[in-house]
Amino acid sequence: xxGFGDYNxxxxxxxxxxxxxxxxxxxxxxxxIYGYHTPLNEEYQGxxxxxxxxxxxxxxxxxxxxYVTTAISVASLVTENLLSHPFIVLRRQCxxxxxxxxxxxxxxxxxxxxxxxxxxxxxxxxxKGIGSTCIVKGLNLAIExxxxxxxxxxxxxxxxxxxxxxxxxxxxxxxxxxVITPFYSxxxxxxVQSDIASDKPAVLDVFRxxxxxxxxxGTPSRGRMLPIWxxxxxTAAFGISKYFAHSTLKSITVRVLQFQQRHRHELSPTYDMxxxxxxxxxxxxxxxxxxxxxxxxxEIIFYPVETIIxxxxxxxxxxxxxxxxxxxxxxxxxxxxxxxxxxYNTTITKEGFGGLYKGFGALVxxxxxxxxxxxxxxxxxxxxxxxxxxxxxxxxxxxxxxQQKYLFN
Numbered sequence: 535x536x537g538f539g540d541y542n543x544x545x546x547x548x549x550x551x552x553x554x555x556x557x558x559x560x561x562x563x564x565x566x567i568y569g570y571h572t573p574l575n576e577e578y579q580g581x582x583x584x585x586x587x588x589x590x591x592x593x594x595x596x597x598x599x600x601y602v603t604t605a606i607s608v609a610s611l612v613t614e615n616l617l618s619h620p621f622i623v624l625r626r627q628c629x630x631x632x633x634x635x636x637x638x639x640x641x642x643x644x645x646x647x648x649x650x651x652x653x654x655x656x657x658x659x660x661x662k663g664i665g666s667t668c669i670v671k672g673l674n675l676a677i678e679x680x681x682x683x684x685x686x687x688x689x690x691x692x693x694x695x696x697x698x699x700x701x702x703x704x705x706x707x708x709x710x711x712x713v714i715t716p717f718y719s720x721x722x723x724x725x726v727q728s729d730i731a732s733d734k735p736a737v738l739d740v741f742r743x744x745x746x747x748x749x750x751x752g753t754p755s756r757g758r759m760l761p762i763w764x765x766x767x768x769t770a771a772f773g774i775s776k777y778f779a780h781s782t783l784k785s786i787t788v789r790v791l792q793f794q795q796r797h798r799h800e801l802s803p804t805y806d807m808x809x810x811x812x813x814x815x816x817x818x819x820x821x822x823x824x825x826x827x828x829x830x831x832x833e834i835i836f837y838p839v840e841t842i843i844x845x846x847x848x849x850x851x852x853x854x855x856x857x858x859x860x861x862x863x864x865x866x867x868x869x870x871x872x873x874x875x876x877x878y879n880t881t882i883t884k885e886g887f888g889g890l891y892k893g894f895g896a897l898v899x900x901x902x903x904x905x906x907x908x909x910x911x912x913x914x915x916x917x918x919x920x921x922x923x924x925x926x927x928x929x930x931x932x933x934x935x936x937q938q939k940y941l942f943n
Contacts, residue, residue: 601915601919602912602915602916602919603818603819603822605911605912605914605915606822606908606911606912606915607822609907609908609911610822610825610826610904610907610908613903613904613907613908614829614904615668615671616664617903617907618900618903618904619660619661619663619664619667620660620661621896621897621899621900621903622667622725622896622900623660623661623662623663623725623726624638624644624648624660624858624893624896624899625893625894625896625897625900626722626725626726626844626893627726627855627856627858627893628858628892628893628896629840629841629844629845629892629893630726630844630845630848630853630855630867631855631857631858631865631867631892632845632867632869632881632884632885632889633865634857634858634859634892635859636858636859637888637889637891637892637893637894638858638892638893638894638895638896639888639891639892639894639895640894640895640898641895641896641898641899641902642895643895644858644895644896644899646861647858647859647860647861648660648861649861650860650861650862651856651861654730654861654862655729655730656729658729659729659856662724662725662727662729662734663721663722663724663725663726664725665737665740666720666721666724666725666735666739666740667721667725669717669721669740669741670714670717670718670721670740673714673717674710674711674714677709677710677713677714678706678707678710681706681709681710682706685702685706687699687702687703687705687706688702688703688706689703689706690703691703691781704774704778707773707774707777708770708774711769711770711773711774712766712769712770715762715765715766715769715770716743716744716745716747716748716762717740717741717743717744718769718847719743719744719747719762719765719847719848719851720739720740720741720742720743720744720747721740722844722847722848723743723847723848723851723853724739724740726848726853726855727853727854727855728854728855728856728864730864731854731864732853732854747762748762750762758849758850758869758870759849759850759851760846760849760850760871760873764846764873765846765847768842768843768846768873768874769843769847772836772839772840772843775836776832776836779832779835779836780828780829780832781828783824783827783828783831783832784821784824784825784827784828785824787823787824787827787828788820788821788824791820791823791824792817792820795820826904826905826908830901830904833897833900833901834897837890837891837894837897838890838891841881841889841890841891841892842874842877842878842881842890843874845869845871845877845881846871846873846874846877848867848869849867849869849870849871851867852866853866853867854866854867855867878890
């Protein structure tokens with residue numbers, strides 16, 4: 535029978551049976567996790583609730599990760615709303631062109647076309663409609679804010695604490711999408727029409743064209759143009775389905791990343807189980823990564839539906855676009871779809887299943903540029919934070935390496 539002297543020699547935590555065979559590896563791991571010894575004459579109260587033993591280096595990593603996360607969020611927002619616009623113009627021109635022979639499903643087929651467009655037109659040819667696009671996005675946010683303040687419905691899904699609030703939030707999104715549909719149609723026309731065959735629109739023309747679509751609620755006076763009520767339902771359904779799928783996938787991705795993070799760090803000497811259950815210092819990083827992943831997935835999954843929606847919006851608007859088969863001519867858009875299902879069936883019949891993915895190569899270029907900008911921002915901010923540290927800061931290179939390894943590597 536082992537005595538208390540043997541027990542103290544093994545540095546066992548209080549509460550273990552002295553007759554039990556000692557496991558040195560377990561005792562060492564116990565000390566690494568909790569970082570202290572409990573005297574035998576004191577009652578064991580469990581691990582500490584505060585991570586007092588986290589080193590200054592760990593806090594520096596968390597602080598630097600905050601700077602990197604903020605910079606990436608800003609870079610992602612700017613890229614999504616501004617820098618991606620040329621790729622959006624290309625993909626929309628391909629989507630609405632029902633007679634396009636070269637589908638441009640792969641990116642490299644678009645490169646010579648873009649070169650020819652820039653030679654024949656101004657360098658701003660791929661930036662057309664950017665003003666109206668930003669106006670429509672701002673109008674959407676303004677309408678959501680007005681509805682939220684007027685009804686008390688939650689504007690953000692994270693503030694939905696019940697099923698009723700979730701349904702109210704989804705109703706708010708549906709109403710805002712329905713209201714901006716006429717203005718979205720006008721903005722879409724500005725982004726796809728050719729600069730050399732059409733007059734350049736004024737800044738506020740998007741409002742004039744949008745109100746004209748609203749006034750023509752019934753049968754429009756312009757040829758084969760669909761009435762706005764026939765476009766509102768599929769547009770709102772498309773927008774709310776994409777938003778719901780994005781939110782769901784983001785939530786699932788965050789949970790998966792949290793599980794992976796706990797599994798990766800639970801053996802760290804500075805890991806505290808009680809602290810990890812109540813807080814996560816890197817939750818902003820996880821949300822950012824999940825949001826970018828969900829954004830990419832939704833753009834790919836909903837691309838065929840977006841093609842149909844854009845064709846319904848552009849029909850009957852007498853729009854002349856650049857012919858992206860060669861990039862040296864223009865062509866009018868002449869279609870006669872009767873609705874969403876008719877557009878789908880006609881596209882499959884005449885263009886094949888690949889007709890729904892016309893211009894997909896432009897989306898690939900857009901997503902590649904998006905990820906490249908995020909990666910570049912991560913590296914620049916990480917290196918800048920390293921340069922701004924004091925010269926005697928310990929293990930600064932390991933700190934930067936750690937945050938780069940965690941963020942988008």
